[in-house]
Amino acid sequence: MSEVTGRAATEYGVLFVGVSVQGQVRQLLDGVRVGIASRWRFGRVGAVDVAGQRLSGPGTLSGMSADGWLTDTRTSYDTVAVSYADYIRGALAGAPYLRAALALFADLVHTTGGGPVADVGCGPGHVTAHLHELSLDAFGIDLSPAMIDVARRDHPGLRFEVGSMTDLQLADESVAGLLAFWSLIHIPDDAVPAVFGQFRRVLRPGGPLLLGFHVGTESRLKTQGYGGHPMKVHVHRRRPDQVAAWLRDAGFAVEAHMLTDPDENVPGALLFARRPPRSSEPHED
Ligand SMILES: C[S@@+](CC[C@H](N)C(=O)[O-])C[C@H]1O[C@@H](n2cnc3c(N)ncnc32)[C@H](O)[C@@H]1O
Numbered sequence: 328m329s330e331v332t333g334r335a336a337t338e339y340g341v342l343f344v345g346v347s348v349q350g351q352v353r354q355l356l357d358g359v360r361v362g363i364a365s366r367w368r369f370g371r372v373g374a375v376d377v378a379g380q381r382l383s384g385p386g387t388l389s390g391m392s393a394d395g396w397l398t399d400t401r402t403s404y405d406t407v408a409v410s411y412a413d414y415i416r417g418a419l420a421g422a423p424y425l426r427a428a429l430a431l432f433a434d435l436v437h438t439t440g441g442g443p444v445a446d447v448g449c450g451p452g453h454v455t456a457h458l459h460e461l462s463l464d465a466f467g468i469d470l471s472p473a474m475i476d477v478a479r480r481d482h483p484g485l486r487f488e489v490g491s492m493t494d495l496q497l498a499d500e501s502v503a504g505l506l507a508f509w510s511l512i513h514i515p516d517d518a519v520p521a522v523f524g525q526f527r528r529v530l531r532p533g534g535p536l537l538l539g540f541h542v543g544t545e546s547r548l549k550t551q552g553y554g555g556h557p558m559k560v561h562v563h564r565r566r567p568d569q570v571a572a573w574l575r576d577a578g579f580a581v582e583a584h585m586l587t588d589p590d591e592n593v594p595g596a597l598l599f600a601r602r603p604p605r606s607s608e609p610h611e612d
Pocket of ligand 1: 397400401404415447448449450451454468469470471474490491492493507508509510511513514
């Protein structure tokens, strides 16, 4: 059991803060491999070719549900896209635990053979770009066309596409890894199981999943943000054990989770899961 403390504030909560680790964590710093012995507590709108599949066309949200909350979320992030990008830019530089988690995630993808990695709810694409720097073939998907424009502007060499995690326009088993950083926070409870079903569908067997989210039990309606711009978006905080239960129900193996800033009002959680390799999935006749 190891403990590390420190702090720095960002959208992700207060980072650099207390982490309790059961088991062994080796080289828990930027750009290195992390080994776990037991359990952590813890655009341009247009088509993109991912693993041979064409995604949705210019400006479309193919097949997307017309649910009001989805529309409100998209409109809200369209409104704040530029200011959110300014706000979050550089946040990873002050977030060693996030970087370590991303390095571990990259390592897991590489050790399972590599391939396309989806950053779902990528926002302005800074995490997508970080994954790319970790030698992953990362691409971003976001509900907000304005966010995608910003991501393409800031990271012109990378692939970004408009889409919703509620209806991913990706082929079955087409991605080697999937990450959703603080984007699931806008999905209501009753829609989460279907979203996890989408994640499992597009992940190839053995592929890792990394989720980042706010910890808690409350949901609140955010009516403004990132410089006082109007928003109408629900933010759902969740207990990691609840998220883990949903993941298991969707067919994932939950492997680890890390709790950041446990002494703050809104801790963060990083949860690692995996679509089980085909050999360990239930046999279907
Ligand atoms: C708090 S921001 C996080 C952005 C980025 N992942 C980061 O870590 O900075 C939430 C993002 O999730 C996106 N989002 C919300 N609901 C989504 C959905 N159903 N499908 C895809 N993206 C979604 C929003 O448009 C927004 O860009």
